[in-house]
Amino acid sequence: MNETASVVVVGAGPAGICAAKALVAAGLRPVVIDEGLRAGGQIYRRPLVDDGRSATDLYGSEAAKATRLHREFDALLPSIDYRPQTLVWNIADNQLHLTANGVHQRIGFQNLILTTGATDRVLPFPGWTLPGVYTLGAAQTALKAQGCTIGKRVVFLGSGPLLYLVAWQYVKAGGDVAAVLDTAPFAAKLNLLSAIRFDPRLVLTGMSYAARLVRRGVKLHYNVRPTGVDGSQHVEGLNFKSGAKTHSIACDAVAYGFALRAETQLADLAGCPFRFDDRDRTWLPATDDAGRTSCKGIYLAGDGSGIAGADAAEISGELAALAVIQDSGMAADPRRMSVLAGARRRKAKLRDILEKAFPFPQNWFDQIPGATTLCRCEEITVSSVIDTVHGNDLRELNRLKALSRAGMGRCQGRMCSAAMAEILASTQKLKLPEIGRLRAQAPIKPLPLSLHEAGS
Amino acid sequence: MTRRFSADVAIIGGGLVGSSAALALRLAGLSVILMDKGFCGAQASGVNYGGVRRQGRPMGQLPLSQRAHQIWPQLNALIGIDGEYQRSGHLKLARTPEDFAKLEHYAETVKSFGLDLELYTGAMAKARFPWLSGNIAGASLCPDDGQANPRLVSPAFAKAARDAGAIVLEHTAVHAAVHTNDGFALQAGADCEITCRFLINSAGAWANKIAAGFDEPAPLSRIYPSMVVTEPLAPRLPVSLGEEGGGFYCRQVTRGNYIMGGGRGYALADPDFSRPSTTAALSVMKRATTLFPHLAGAHVIRFWSGTEGQLPDNNPVIGPSGTTPGLFHAFGFCGAGFQVAPAVGAILCDLVTSGETATPIDAFSIERFRNMSSQHNEKKGTHNEMVE
Ligand SMILES: Cc1cc2nc3c(=O)[nH]c(=O)nc-3n(C[C@H](O)[C@H](O)[C@H](O)COP(=O)(O)OP(=O)(O)OC[C@H]3O[C@@H](n4cnc5c(N)ncnc54)[C@H](O)[C@@H]3O)c2cc1C
Numbered sequence: 001m002n003e004t005a006s007v008v009v010v011g012a013g014p015a016g017i018c019a020a021k022a023l024v025a026a027g028l029r030p031v032v033i034d035e036g037l038r039a040g041g042q043i044y045r046r047p048l049v050d051d052g053r054s055a056t057d058l059y060g061s062e063a064a065k066a067t068r069l070h071r072e073f074d075a076l077l078p079s080i081d082y083r084p085q086t087l088v089w090n091i092a093d094n095q096l097h098l099t100a101n102g103v104h105q106r107i108g109f110q111n112l113i114l115t116t117g118a119t120d121r122v123l124p125f126p127g128w129t130l131p132g133v134y135t136l137g138a139a140q141t142a143l144k145a146q147g148c149t150i151g152k153r154v155v156f157l158g159s160g161p162l163l164y165l166v167a168w169q170y171v172k173a174g175g176d177v178a179a180v181l182d183t184a185p186f187a188a189k190l191n192l193l194s195a196i197r198f199d200p201r202l203v204l205t206g207m208s209y210a211a212r213l214v215r216r217g218v219k220l221h222y223n224v225r226p227t228g229v230d231g232s233q234h235v236e237g238l239n240f241k242s243g244a245k246t247h248s249i250a251c252d253a254v255a256y257g258f259a260l261r262a263e264t265q266l267a268d269l270a271g272c273p274f275r276f277d278d279r280d281r282t283w284l285p286a287t288d289d290a291g292r293t294s295c296k297g298i299y300l301a302g303d304g305s306g307i308a309g310a311d312a313a314e315i316s317g318e319l320a321a322l323a324v325i326q327d328s329g330m331a332a333d334p335r336r337m338s339v340l341a342g343a344r345r346r347k348a349k350l351r352d353i354l355e356k357a358f359p360f361p362q363n364w365f366d367q368i369p370g371a372t373t374l375c376r377c378e379e380i381t382v383s384s385v386i387d388t389v390h391g392n393d394l395r396e397l398n399r400l401k402a403l404s405r406a407g408m409g410r411c412q413g414r415m416c417s418a419a420m421a422e423i424l425a426s427t428q429k430l431k432l433p434e435i436g437r438l439r440a441q442a443p444i445k446p447l448p449l450s451l452h453e454a455g456s
Numbered sequence: 457m458t459r460r461f462s463a464d465v466a467i468i469g470g471g472l473v474g475s476s477a478a479l480a481l482r483l484a485g486l487s488v489i490l491m492d493k494g495f496c497g498a499q500a501s502g503v504n505y506g507g508v509r510r511q512g513r514p515m516g517q518l519p520l521s522q523r524a525h526q527i528w529p530q531l532n533a534l535i536g537i538d539g540e541y542q543r544s545g546h547l548k549l550a551r552t553p554e555d556f557a558k559l560e561h562y563a564e565t566v567k568s569f570g571l572d573l574e575l576y577t578g579a580m581a582k583a584r585f586p587w588l589s590g591n592i593a594g595a596s597l598c599p600d601d602g603q604a605n606p607r608l609v610s611p612a613f614a615k616a617a618r619d620a621g622a623i624v625l626e627h628t629a630v631h632a633a634v635h636t637n638d639g640f641a642l643q644a645g646a647d648c649e650i651t652c653r654f655l656i657n658s659a660g661a662w663a664n665k666i667a668a669g670f671d672e673p674a675p676l677s678r679i680y681p682s683m684v685v686t687e688p689l690a691p692r693l694p695v696s697l698g699e700e701g702g703g704f705y706c707r708q709v710t711r712g713n714y715i716m717g718g719g720r721g722y723a724l725a726d727p728d729f730s731r732p733s734t735t736a737a738l739s740v741m742k743r744a745t746t747l748f749p750h751l752a753g754a755h756v757i758r759f760w761s762g763t764e765g766q767l768p769d770n771n772p773v774i775g776p777s778g779t780t781p782g783l784f785h786a787f788g789f790c791g792a793g794f795q796v797a798p799a800v801g802a803i804l805c806d807l808v809t810s811g812e813t814a815t816p817i818d819a820f821s822i823e824r825f826r827n828m829s830s831q832h833n834e835k836k837g838t839h840n841e842m843v844e
Contacts, residue, residue, distance in 0.1 A: 090734060097734050104738060271724075378711075392615060399495055402502065402607050410687050410757050442734070446755035449686060449741050 004108030005031045005081070007324055008096060010088050010266065011115035013041020014310045015302025015317035017073045019113045022321035024079045026330060031081040031107065033088055033098065039073045041117055042137060043310045045144040046070065058144055060169060061205045062310070069314075090442035091270045094297070099447060105454050111297045111324045114266050115317055116304035120162075120257035123364055123419050127229025127238075129376045132253045136162045139255035140169065149175045151253025155238050157181040157226060159358045160259035161309075164209035167255075171216050178251040180213060181224040181240055183258070183361045195353040198346055202311070221247070225367055229254065259358060260307045261418055267305075268440035270298050276433035279355050280307050282418065283437040289341045291320035292327070299323055312347035315340050365419075365426055374423070375416040377409020382423065389427045397436045400424050410446055413438045459648050461623060463487040465808055466642060466652035468630045468666055470496030472610045472794060473786050474658035476801025478617035478624075479534065484809050488622040489652065490614065491644050493629035494728075497610030499660055501794065503762035504606045505683060505705060505717045507696050507844035508795045509546040510571055511598035512562070516771065516819040517796065518569045523815050524799035525600070531609065535616040539609035540710055545695040546601035547585065549592055549747075555700040556594030563596060571598050587692050590746040603696045603707050606794055613798075630659075633669060635780050654808045655783045661765040663787035667773075667822065670780045674825045675768050676788050680721035680761045681843040682736035684744075687755045688712030693748070698844050704743040705844040714751065716740050717843060721761030732759035764843075766790050774800055774820040776807060784808065785822050791843030 007023055009016045012034035023030045032039075038046040044059065044066040055063040076082075083100065090097035096112070098105045120135035127133065134142070134150045136158065142150050143166075153176045156167040167180045189210075195203045214220060221242040230237035230248070237250045267285040268274070272293040274283040284306045291299045301320040302313035319340045326332040370383025388394065388404040397420065400406065406420050407413030413420070417438050425432050465481050467474045470492035478490040490496070508528055510521040531539050550556035556577070563573040574597040581595040582588055618624040628645035639653040657666040664676040693708035706716040719736025723729070737759045744751055767773065767788040777783035784807055786800050793800075799815065806813035 092731065092734065104734075106734075392611070396495070399498070402498070403611060408758075410755070412758060441758050441760055442732070443756065443759065446687060446757050449751050449754045449756050450745050451738065451741060453738060 002095065002106045002108055004110065006328075007031070007111040007113065008033065008107065008109040009113045009115060010096070011041065011117055011302065011304070012036065012039035012073065012082075012084075013115060013117050013302060013313060014044065014069060015115035015117075015304075015313035015320075016041070016113070017069050017076075018314045018317035019115060019301055019321040020076055020080055021072055022318045023324065024076055026321075026325045026332070028325070029079060029081060031083065033083045033086050033096070035085065035087050037085055039082075039084070040066070040070060042141070044069055045141060047147060048145050051147050053147065057173070060172065065310070087445060088266060089444050089447060091266055092442075097442070099451055102448055102451060103454050104451050109297065111299070111328070112270070113291070113299045113301060113317075113320045113324065114270075114304055115300075115302040115313070116263040116266055118260035118262050118303035118307055119414060121259050121261040121418050122415050123258050123361070123422075124368065124372050124374050124382065124416075125226040126369055126372050127226075127235075128256070129373050130229050130231060130235055131233065132231070132235030133229065134253065134255050136160070136166050136255050136257035140166050143169060143173055149173065149253075150255060151235070151251065152176060153178045153251045154253045154255055155179050155181060155249055155251040157183075157224065157238070157240075157254055157256035158258050159183045159361065160257060161206055161354060161358060162257060162259075163358070164206065164213065167213055167218065168209040171213060171218065177213070177218045178249050179219040179221060181221045181226070181238075181242075183224050184222065184357070184359050186222040188357050188359055191353055191356040195350055195357070198350040198353070199311075202350075225361075258360060260303060262304050262306055263414075264304060265412075265440035265444040267293070267298070267300060269442060269444070271295055272298060272300075274437065277306060279352060281360060281432055282421075289319070289344065290323035290337065291316055292323050308347050308351050312344060312351075315344045315347065319344065365423055374419055375406035375409060377411050377415075378405045378407075380404055380406040385420065385423055386427050389424055394424065395428055395430060395435060397421055397424060397438055401438060407438060412441065412444065457647065460650075461489050461648065462651040463489045463623065464652065465489070465654040465656060466640065466650050467491065467656040467658060468633070469657070469659035469663065470614050470624065470626070471499055471658060471660050472497065472501035472613060472797035473660075473800050474656065475501075475610065475613035475617055476798045477656055477658060477786070477804040478622045478801075479613055479620060480801050480805035481808060482617055482620040482622050484805055486808065488617065489625065489650055490617060490622050491625045491628045491630055491650075493627070493662075495611070495626050496614030496624065500762045500764045500789075501610035501797065502606050503760060504794045505681070505715060505844050506603050506606050506707065506709075506794065507546070507698070507705065508541065508604050509598065509601040509696065509698070509844060510795065511546050511548055511573065511596065511601055512698065512842050513792065514771065515566060516816075518566060519816050520774075520796050520799050520803070522569060523802065524796045527798040527802065528602075528604070535609070535612040537608060537612050539604045539612060541602060541604035541609070543600045543602040544707070546598045546698065547695040548596045548598075548698045548700060549581075550594045550700045551591060553593045558700055559594060559596040572600065573598055585695075587750065588747060589749050597695070601696065605709065630666070633666060635670070635783070639782060653782060656804055656808075657783065657785045658787060658804075660787060661763045663765060663785065667785060670777055670783060672777060672779050672822055672826070674773055674788065674822055675828055677766045678723065678727070679764050679766045679791060679843075680723060680730040680732075681717055681764065681791060682719045682721040682732040682740070683715065683717045683760050684732075684737050684740050684756050685716075685758050686714040686751070687757050689714065689751070689754055692750060696844070698842060702842040704740060704747075706744060706747075714744070714754075716744055718743065723763070728763065730761045730763050732761040734759075764789065764791050764793075769824075772820055773822045774803060774817050775822065778821070778823040778826060
């Protein structure tokens, strides 16, 4: 017999932890499933083994929050059914399909809160598949979880608040940061001034990273477009344009990313309707203010429901739990819910401004040489995708996947679909929402072929 | 504003059957309108396993299958790509001596068709195919059978038909079709009216609605074969492989991925979309690990499924309508229509242009279901039909 839980929370980052906490406070015993070894999620990721680094070493200005969330989660352990190192890879018929240690299990749910977080939004550039090029998130994971840097001399490239944060974390950990290359013009940063009133601490801390980097002698460049990576086996340097000037920097690693993209495959498999979000330039599961989807019993919170950051994830996690509680006919404090909903809306406004300060590089693909790899799993180039679009007059993303093979590999488009969508839309002069979105298919991440049912 | 079209032939359904008919008819000089409710080649024809096999088919299908066998090597000339078609051989395994006896019997029965089947007992099979493991009572190899990439082949037939001058209307579902004095009148999409002299119903798993509209319903049901694909791996499996009874089939594509199938998925709330079943996928994965120990440590990256029309006697409907002159049906390929489809297109062209065809198709007449009560519609999963 498969078990059925009254509430399952998928993900143990800030959203999942806060959801679990509110559920426990209401007397429920949620199942909390997380792919990671230790709870905390990406931002408050813990070292795989404690290595003597303090919370301040690891999380800087966010140390107090990280410590509090870790402590709160540890205190919840007796009251929840916690399943670390467990991947949820499918949802069908109100059941989650899980794997842990090569064993397949199913667990039914009455209520499900998906807090699946985000990964880096990746855009290809010449050389991005050379060993030594990492995403910003991966650079951060290396530092937090493994206590190592991705190289001896690292260039940070891209856009988004993470760019300066991770660069600063590297400097502080004793890393050699060769340069920070922002794809946005400097003028875009002036937008931050109007964000101060929404969250002075966050914005000022964010701005201080740039100032501190400069004080440590790290070169900042704006309006950057990378033109190539030096090296044949491994990164030896990065070439880029900043305005009209061309530059070249010696380095042995590049960390790059363009803000984040929500991990929405489980919501898709659960059948949640999606809506197009202009700010995140992608399709997101549609929810109400409290994270309810139109699928009965399915709720979303955190960056997996739209990029909003760690503080917003805490708010939306608690809100989704209160919505579950309310919808189950139990008492949920309506005042608390409206306070949280208000706070969530303010965070959303802040995000609108941050997007202006770290804008998406609109003309990216005008400058990408056709020979650049777009889909690294299937080794498909930008030009072969464009040829497929032209050759078949394609206007829909799933068709482009079927005919070009881009997005069909190990990552199932998680890494390349944002870029693929931009290329299809700009090649055909269509708007992003007009070309549809890749349908998720199970398993959402690769599974061992030798996977077997529990007990068999 | 209404868009009006008229052509010699209108085709409902741009799967491989409809698209290859469209191409053949264009090459024969007729004007053609091909309509699909979605994208051409995005349903069964574009998502199937990719087995291009004659071995295992009932005798009645072999002439048809042989005709298709002549067409497959000409893909380059016909549609401009080879579609990854290769005559890799199709190896059918028997798990038990009884199953092997069935393979021997089959080989004897179809001898006159020239499939050149080679039979191997268990030990011989393992010597001849050293990558094979597990309990195998015997095997039958059809050396000239093979495999192709449906994702590329099927849309390319529709594109070739368009390039040859067919009007191809995608996202244009035909929702009404009536017989008129001089042919047919159709309504399709939001705003299309079509008149034509001949009408072809190649609407796959959806074809029965059209057939019923002409007073000849067929007991068509749907099946959703469940598929699994691994990450790319070093080339090892040279043949497309099936099993007597149909529980497992597997091939390794040029890029290195193993594609394997077996068992059934299920329809979503919108029955045009289906999902593979985890139970089916896991049992396929288990069978793969027994047959191929070299796959230990490999990962699977995706499951999928597709919608296929099934008829109770495991044979398709191909041929003229019993009620309406000028109407031709071709549907219900029971999980095995990919290989035969290009020949079905050619046969439809024969029928439209000359009223007859040299390929025997009497066994596929829709008339065989006349007077059949609708109870027969329910035939699900009990039979051991071969999907590949
Ligand atoms: C998962 C799977 C694996 C398979 N494996 C193999 C294999 O290995 N080897 C093999 O030989 N066969 C295989 N088959 C079977 C094979 O794919 C089918 O028999 C074959 O593709 C049928 O072709 P078709 O053109 O009749 O149907 P389809 O490809 O389904 O085409 C029918 C088309 O009609 C359109 N349509 C329906 N109604 C309307 C309407 N009212 N108006 C307009 N358009 C409409 C649909 O959108 C669809 O595109 C498999 C099938 C599946 C699903």
